[in-house]
Amino acid sequence: MAIANWGRFIVRAEIHSSSDSVVSYGFDLTESSIFVVTEWHAAIGTPVTVRLSFPKILEPTDVPARIGDIRVAGEPGEPGGIRLVFDTSSRDIREKLVALLERVNAPITTTAAENRPCRVLIVDDSWLIRDMFTYGTAKFFERPGALAVDHAEDAERAWGKLARSTYDLVIIDYFLPTEDGASLIARLRSDERLSHTPIVAISVGGRDAREATLSAGADVFVDKPLIFRDLFNTLRMLAEGPSPSRQAAERKAILVFDDSPFALALTRAALESAGFTVAIAGDLTSFESQCAAFNPDLILVDVQMPEAFGDDVALTLRRWRGVEIPILLVSSLDPNELARRAQRAQASGYICKGAGMSELVRRCRELLEVAP
């Protein structure tokens, strides 16, 4: 194991006292306490309820607690806040905390996780943050492929990537050029397809940035400089500990290449609702980059496109790129011609668009051996 202490990770922490409510984040969670970063404090011993959560890792869990300690901000990476001491007299609460900590402390297993990496998009114009993630990925993950990190320098580029791919988590800096991070978060939350994407906001902006990003819909806010080890522990849980409700199909990735934006949107909607992770490409340049970055389990290629014939694309992938994953041709061409083209291209088969989306989804499940 790369590091010994897995006891630290980041959660959203909502504190409710008899007179106040504050939303912030916490770390250093143990069976008996958690440290919450906040400017708010009350007298030591004040009773509160803290709701702990993190998308896909921890369902909102209300824990009765009291203020045990107050810490003023110190060096960078030592934010000020309060330590909440849990009232664990409730067996239910105690068991939930123990179960969570057991998951955090579990040894790395690579069975299910080997199927798909945890895909993270970092939206930050700072190269330092990107370099830190590259470093952290190598240092904190035993299996380098467990975390696939993608970058965008600004909101517009991020939006483009979000439109083409699916991410397990998006980390957004508040201070971005042109459009700020809160605005991007609001766009994600108002988009039907992206609205449930887990979002961690980061910033040096302190309280103002925290309030702006959380109001816009971020799940968690973390101050810069980042408490890096804690953040990576959280990512590790996302990558290696899928929640029980997560379907097997979610871990299979399909890349769809079609020149029709309508066909792309429709296909993606159908496959995503079937539980697959989907990336789309509308031209050759995008297809090339998605092939490299997205690491698909299956490729669907339209045949008649302005830039290339899909069967030529498939043949190039097979013959010159050594691609071995299934490739399906998808077209409204006559089935006999489509069958000939698929055979010539060494594709895994073909789907007639006229057969409809249900058949397309069924074939994808069949090829990827995913139960309906």
Place this chain on the structure above:
Amino acid sequence: MMDDLLAKFLPQFVAHTRTRVAAAIGSTTQRDRASFAKTVSELHTVAGEAGLLGLTDVFPLVRDCEQKAKRLRDTGAEADVEVLLAALHHLAQVIEGLAASPGRPHDDRVTTAR
């Protein structure tokens, strides 16, 4: 699943297809030979979209238009212009029918233009 997709995507399909078919009728009416190849390509795209959306009555109509457009592209014959225009006008009517009753995409009264 298909019901949800249809409800969400049918209005887009109708809007796009209405525009494309109108453009195809326009260029064919004007005997704009330079546009014939584009018309073929557009109709091919529409056919695929209709097929994916499960519009089983619209799909063969568009395929039929596509075949007629290919023939016109290859021959440029006046007779083929008239044949394609008739098929396109019929397709336009069917698309308007979809727009008017989006809950009934599979209208069994629709007949393929010959």
